[in-house]
Amino acid sequence: MLNRRKFLKAAISTLAFTAIPQLSFSQSNPDVVVIGGGSSGLSAAAELMKKGKSVVCVEAMSRKGGRCFTDTSIFGVPYDLGGHWLHNFNFNQIAKYGKKQKDTFDIYKDPDKVLIYDGPKKITGMKVYSMYKKLGKLKRGSKNDVPLVEKVKPKWLENEWFATAHQLRFACSSGKDISDYTAADSFYNWESYGEGDQGGDGFVKQGYGALLAHYRQNVPVQLKTIVSEVKWDNKGVKVITNKGTISAKACVITISTSAFNSGKIKFTPALPLEKYEAYDSVPCGTYNHITLQLKDDFYNEFKIKPDVYFTSKINSKGLETPRGYCSTMRLHNSNISYFDVGGQFAKDLEKAGSKAGIDFVLQDLRNIFGSNFDKFFIKGHMTSWGKNPYTLGSWASATPGKAKLRKNIKTSVGNRLFFAGEATAKNYGTVHGADRSGLRVAKEVLKLI
């Protein structure tokens, strides 16, 4: 039995290990703390370090990369859980880096081949393309901050291919349905993806996340370090985490807009109201991969070439959320295929769980390729970015009528707090855009410290 003195001693020593957080930062008083080890945080940290500043980059998850991460454990082949298209391929700086690492990365332009099915019938796709083109020509731009749906002609809603085009153009490009999507955002969205002379999209066989990790391999990140509060004044910042407090001259915040809106990071004193309004105006949409690993026999029997874009007609009515997917099959000549879902339908599936998502795709594939399709099925996986507490969505998309507030996300506060992340980039919603936002914010910080 413990006597009173021994008990007190034991209690005090337990306290030392539990109640008082252990400081485990490689640098306890850096010049800058960067919150978030995704594309933008890694880029900000890299640039600041290059210019001789000491930096601590903290990341809540147990890995680097944020919304751009390649997993190899689920299917035994590279599988990007987040970003995988190298948008703006001709100008994408991360793709350029990868092309120089010829021994490590295979980088190539997507073959841009499509395969379209109307039920079990393979078709040319002219009808869906015509609807897709009409939706793409809707008047867009910053002066058109209205729900894009207001520009849709009523007779289009009767078109048998409207739901499919709706899914491709909106739910699967913004993570939002057309009724929830502003025409102002849509303009830049297409620029982000590099339609036209920007080179379209490219792929990296080893995974975009693996490429990003290699690109930023020299940036140390303190993992499993969750920020709960940022205290700031005109002298500096104190960043409170589950592993202790870091004092610095400045702090760069790169978390997703929805993670910011969740209020899990408290700012003391509170930020100006405009900052909260700006983040709140551009929440994240929902977009997930439902990924199936299929036997090679399937790809061979149905003559499915690598990286082909596969579309199956969606039969939702009018403005209902399009209950369907856009697919990229036989990724990088491996045996996995993405069936991506977006918008309200993706949200509904997230709520229902990954089995519901996988079953939905399997049922559609049975309708197309025959009732014995399951003989080709090896394994499935669905991402749930909206359920990840540190992202709470896929990427930022403005609420109609509020797109102009997006620009206020990136304005600094008190010369101490600086903001980056995909939502602040010209090419928003992308990995390379997020990377550029990190560079931009580092330049701002360097002017002041």
Ligand SMILES: Cc1cc2nc3c(=O)[nH]c(=O)nc-3n(C[C@H](O)[C@H](O)[C@H](O)COP(=O)(O)OP(=O)(O)OC[C@H]3O[C@@H](n4cnc5c(N)ncnc54)[C@H](O)[C@@H]3O)c2cc1C
């Ligand atoms: C399914 C999906 C598919 C996509 N497809 C593409 C694509 O094909 N091509 C493309 O270019 N882009 C794509 N994107 C978008 C792209 O992945 C993102 O725009 C980009 O990766 C965002 O980078 P970021 O640095 O702004 O944010 P993040 O990567 O989210 O980084 C922010 C980091 O902050 C961390 N964090 C949050 N809260 C805290 C806290 N309290 N304390 C400490 N750390 C915290 C998070 O864990 C996260 O790692 C896709 C995204 C998704 C989800």
